[in-house]
Amino acid sequence: xxxxxxxxxxxxxxxxxxxxxxxxxxLSIVCAGLVIWILGYNPIRVFPSxxxxxxxxEIRLQQTILKAIPLIVTSLGILVAFKMKFWNIGGEGxxxxxxxxxxxxxxxxxxxxxxxxxxxxxxAAMIAGGLWAFIPAxxxxxxxxxxxxxxxxLNYIAIKYVTYLQYGPWKSPESQGFPKVATFSDNAVxxxxxxxxxxxxxxxxxxxxxxxxxxxxxxxFEISVVGESRETARYAGMNxxxxxxxxxxxxxxxCGLTGMIQASAVEKTLSANLSGGYGFTAIIxxxxxxxxxxxxxxxxxxxAILLQGGAYIxxxxxxxxxxxxxxxxxxxxxxxxxxxxxxxxxxxxxxxxKAKEVx
Amino acid sequence: xxxxxxIEMRGITKTFGAIHANQDVDLTVYNGEIHALLGENxxxxxxxxxxxxxxxxxxxxxxxxxxxxVHFTSxxxxxxxxxxxxxQHFKLVDVMTAKENIILGxxxxxxxxxxxxxxxxxxxxDRYGLDVNPEKKVxxxxxxxxxxxxxxxxLYRGAKILILDEPTAVLTPQEIKRLFQILRNMxxxxxxxxIITHKLNEVMEISDRITVLRKGKTxxxxxxxxxxxxxxxEMMVGKKVDLEIKKEKMPIPKKPLLEVDNLYVLNHDHxxxxxxxxxxxxxxEILGIAGVAGSGQKEICETIAGLTRAERGRIFFEGxxxxxxxxxxxxxxxxxxxxxxxxxxxxxxxxxxxIVHNLVLKDYQNQPGVFLKRGPCEVKAKAIVNRLDIQTxxxxxxVKKLSGGNIQxxxxxxxxxxxxxxxxxxxxVRGLDIGASYKIYDLLNEQKSKGVGVLFIGExxxxxxxxxxxxxxxxxxxxxxxxxxxxxxxxxxGLMMTGGKEVSLS
Numbered sequence: 001x002x003x004x005x006x007x008x009x010x011x012x013x014x015x016x017x018x019x020x021x022x023x024x025x026x027l028s029i030v031c032a033g034l035v036i037w038i039l040g041y042n043p044i045r046v047f048p049s050x051x052x053x054x055x056x057x058e059i060r061l062q063q064t065i066l067k068a069i070p071l072i073v074t075s076l077g078i079l080v081a082f083k084m085k086f087w088n089i090g091g092e093g094x095x096x097x098x099x100x101x102x103x104x105x106x107x108x109x110x111x112x113x114x115x116x117x118x119x120x121x122x123x124a125a126m127i128a129g130g131l132w133a134f135i136p137a138x139x140x141x142x143x144x145x146x147x148x149x150x151x152x153x154l155n156y157i158a159i160k161y162v163t164y165l166q167y168g169p170w171k172s173p174e175s176q177g178f179p180k181v182a183t184f185s186d187n188a189v190x191x192x193x194x195x196x197x198x199x200x201x202x203x204x205x206x207x208x209x210x211x212x213x214x215x216x217x218x219x220x221f222e223i224s225v226v227g228e229s230r231e232t233a234r235y236a237g238m239n240x241x242x243x244x245x246x247x248x249x250x251x252x253x254x255c256g257l258t259g260m261i262q263a264s265a266v267e268k269t270l271s272a273n274l275s276g277g278y279g280f281t282a283i284i285x286x287x288x289x290x291x292x293x294x295x296x297x298x299x300x301x302x303x304a305i306l307l308q309g310g311a312y313i314x315x316x317x318x319x320x321x322x323x324x325x326x327x328x329x330x331x332x333x334x335x336x337x338x339x340x341x342x343x344x345x346x347x348x349x350x351x352x353x354k355a356k357e358v359x
Numbered sequence: 360x361x362x363x364x365x366i367e368m369r370g371i372t373k374t375f376g377a378i379h380a381n382q383d384v385d386l387t388v389y390n391g392e393i394h395a396l397l398g399e400n401x402x403x404x405x406x407x408x409x410x411x412x413x414x415x416x417x418x419x420x421x422x423x424x425x426x427x428x429v430h431f432t433s434x435x436x437x438x439x440x441x442x443x444x445x446x447q448h449f450k451l452v453d454v455m456t457a458k459e460n461i462i463l464g465x466x467x468x469x470x471x472x473x474x475x476x477x478x479x480x481x482x483x484x485d486r487y488g489l490d491v492n493p494e495k496k497v498x499x500x501x502x503x504x505x506x507x508x509x510x511x512x513x514l515y516r517g518a519k520i521l522i523l524d525e526p527t528a529v530l531t532p533q534e535i536k537r538l539f540q541i542l543r544n545m546x547x548x549x550x551x552x553x554i555i556t557h558k559l560n561e562v563m564e565i566s567d568r569i570t571v572l573r574k575g576k577t578x579x580x581x582x583x584x585x586x587x588x589x590x591x592x593e594m595m596v597g598k599k600v601d602l603e604i605k606k607e608k609m610p611i612p613k614k615p616l617l618e619v620d621n622l623y624v625l626n627h628d629h630x631x632x633x634x635x636x637x638x639x640x641x642x643x644e645i646l647g648i649a650g651v652a653g654s655g656q657k658e659i660c661e662t663i664a665g666l667t668r669a670e671r672g673r674i675f676f677e678g679x680x681x682x683x684x685x686x687x688x689x690x691x692x693x694x695x696x697x698x699x700x701x702x703x704x705x706x707x708x709x710x711x712x713x714i715v716h717n718l719v720l721k722d723y724q725n726q727p728g729v730f731l732k733r734g735p736c737e738v739k740a741k742a743i744v745n746r747l748d749i750q751t752x753x754x755x756x757x758v759k760k761l762s763g764g765n766i767q768x769x770x771x772x773x774x775x776x777x778x779x780x781x782x783x784x785x786x787x788v789r790g791l792d793i794g795a796s797y798k799i800y801d802l803l804n805e806q807k808s809k810g811v812g813v814l815f816i817g818e819x820x821x822x823x824x825x826x827x828x829x830x831x832x833x834x835x836x837x838x839x840x841x842x843x844x845x846x847x848x849x850x851x852x853g854l855m856m857t858g859g860k861e862v863s864l865s
Contacts, residue, residue, distance in 0.1 A: 221719065
């Protein structure tokens with residue numbers, strides 16, 4: 001058997017690139033449709049239903065945007081770290097720690113005027129999230145400790161600590177025995193603008209800010225250089241340890257802010273599952289956006305549509321949650337898989353040769 | 360008696376994307392012949408040989424070995440038929456002994472049978488005049504020994520056709536002599552040897568016939584005895600090239616720019632990489648550093664540039680001690696020193712960024728404020744592209760996609776642009792073709808005539824002797840001597856590099 005030969009592509013024309021990407025999306029829909037059909041549902045009804053479930057009415061659209069907001073903010077945080085090739089897998093933990101700090105402020109200082117209280121919560125959340133990311137960054141910068149495992153493990157510490165608070169010291173006496181932290185006062189809840197909490201405005205602002213930070217500031221340039229080559233950074237006189245610490249503080253700070261937004265506007269309290277997996281999903285979206293802040297916005301909205309549509313068909317068509325997850329998985333598989341075909345060419349050289357010789 | 364055709368490659372074509380690495384290439388090598396494959400970088404030499412050793416497959420054309428057409432699908436097929444390739448970068452396991460490396464990947468069983476091995480190794484060694492201690496660990500070996508081991512390894516696997524990719528690049532003159540003796544022995548035994556190189560004097564010395572490739576095409580095959588060097592160069596480059604390196608003597612009263620005083624530097628393993636290093640670099644001179652690879656060349660450059668901490672000693676730049684200063688300090692203090700590191704894309708430049716951003720790299724530290732200013736660097740980038748004739752689709756083109764020569768021009772252009780007084784260059788022509796190399800020599804000479812002190816780390820002794828005013832010879836982290844190239848021979852420098860010990864020519 002001669003097998004297949006894989007070689008790296010050089011300079012793929014833009015047109016081919018677009019064709020491959022669109023093909024991947026179409027194939028993923030066909031494949032997901034096939035799975036739905038095998039399971040006994042009608043794919044021709046399921047897909048439009050997903051779209052209408054995500055965008056069909058004002059409330060559904062709001063739900064989609066509510067899912068997009070934390071995804072965008074977290075993705076921006078992940079982006080800053082990934083730009084430096086610092087694999088921050090600790091978004092979840094940083095979100096939780098941010099929520100924890102915001103909740104502490106919300107529960108203990110709710111006498112303050114709303115504007116000041118919310119600003120304090122946001123500030124506390126960013127510092128807490130930032131510090132949670134600062135710990136692995138410190139060990140990476142000073143001792144070269146692997147950040148992937150470190151950030152991942154810190155997730156569990158953060159989640160378990162908040163669980164402990166929820167079941168123990170912070171348990172609300174009014175919750176009639178339920179392990180629940182007290183609900184925030186109205187003062188500590190983000191206000192709404194056009195029917196949705198103003199997190200969307202924050203997310204949009206942050207997209208612009210992060211874009212400018214990465215592309216147009218000296219610090220952003222340093223982060224990119226450190227990500228490309230540490231030796232070059234050293235050669236150019238950059239202080240690599242400081243850059244790692246600052247970038248990770250910003251990365252964790254943004255994730256922490258997600259925690260504040262979710263705690264304040266969505267949950268209106270602190271809970272151990274408020275991070276909702278965004279810390280992990282954001283890794284995918286940041287990557288799909290090719291670490292470009294503007295692209296993050298669009299990728300996250302698309303992803304939110306997928307999440308919301310998936311949730312909708314569970315209710316409207318009685319499709320099990322697992323099937324919706326599976327569809328997400330299939331779509332991701334194709335979209336991420338297409339990246340491979342964008343970078344490499346696959347030749348079925350062996351079989352071609354055989355055919356030629358026979359002829 | 361008609362000689363046996365060991366290799367016959369006909370009409371070989373291989374493309375990578377839009378690049379024609381090989382186009383209709385023919386190559387015939389006979390048994391009992393040393394055949395040189397000559398060509399500039401990117402001429403397609405390595406691609407051709409990689410097809411012969413089963414790493415690539417040709418798109419078109421046929422390979423005939425000992426009269427039988429073959430279709431390799433992996434290096435295993437190629438080894439099985441008796442082709443052995445010695446790569447430029449040795450593929451040995453450092454922590455294992457010579458013997459273990461030889462049987463690695465060969466035995467079928469779980470355990471290694473040592474009974475006959477020692478005998479077989481000895482047999483092979485005796486037949487070809489190779490000499491390696493089978494019990495010696497690879498990390499204790501010199502480059503020459505490692506190469507010998509690589510050769511034994513492929514011979515042990517039954518190779519009758521030996522391909523060597525740039526085998527002399529890292530060897531001392533003595534080791535080269537020894538290698539050539541081994542190759543001659545192999546020729547006597549009827550093996551076919553293909554040697555890939557771009558060093559012309561070696562080609563003339565060792566080969567029987569020469570095939571020249573240029574831009575992926577066969578230019579021709581000639582008998583070594585019937586050809587002159589200039590004709591070969593014309594075949595390689597496609598035009599006549601003046602191969603003279605100018606060396607102008609500078610006026611006598613010289614001012615030291617850089618003085619290194621009793622420098623000690625540790626390497627990563629906390630062992631001494633540099634010991635008792637003291638020398639001066641004067642204005643308007645090119646001071647060469649010769650030495651076996653890994654003799655402290657990298658460390659001396661990086662210590663002067665502030666990248667590596669010195670254990671002891673002082674470095675004066677125009678009378679001011681700069682030891683302990685970081686690259687950041689050096690940039691901020693306006694110390695006019697340029698550094699062309701050995702690893703261009705890994706240290707000197709950011710490969711994925713364009714020319715402008717690679718200029719920003721050295722410039723942004725002195726910019727005020729938080730925001731990055733690209734404007735001045737865009738102007739500079741255009742100027743450098745024009746002045747050094749850099750072939751690029753534009754100033755916003757990732758530097759790693761440029762050719763090696765153009766990458767080096769970007770790096771050198773940036774360093775020269777800051778009007779340095781001292782220019783440190785580590786292997787500045789490594790991997791460059793003849794034209795680009797001479798352009799670099801010209802640029803260095805231009806700097807010298809401006810009064811810049813140039814430290815030139817080189818590997819080709821011929822070039823070092825032609826270009827440098829003085830040559831400092833390193834031997835295991837110490838200065839073995841500073842010589843005037845007009846007064847010594849290449850062999851003497853070679854001896855100094857290896858600590859004065861004569862390498863036995865067995």
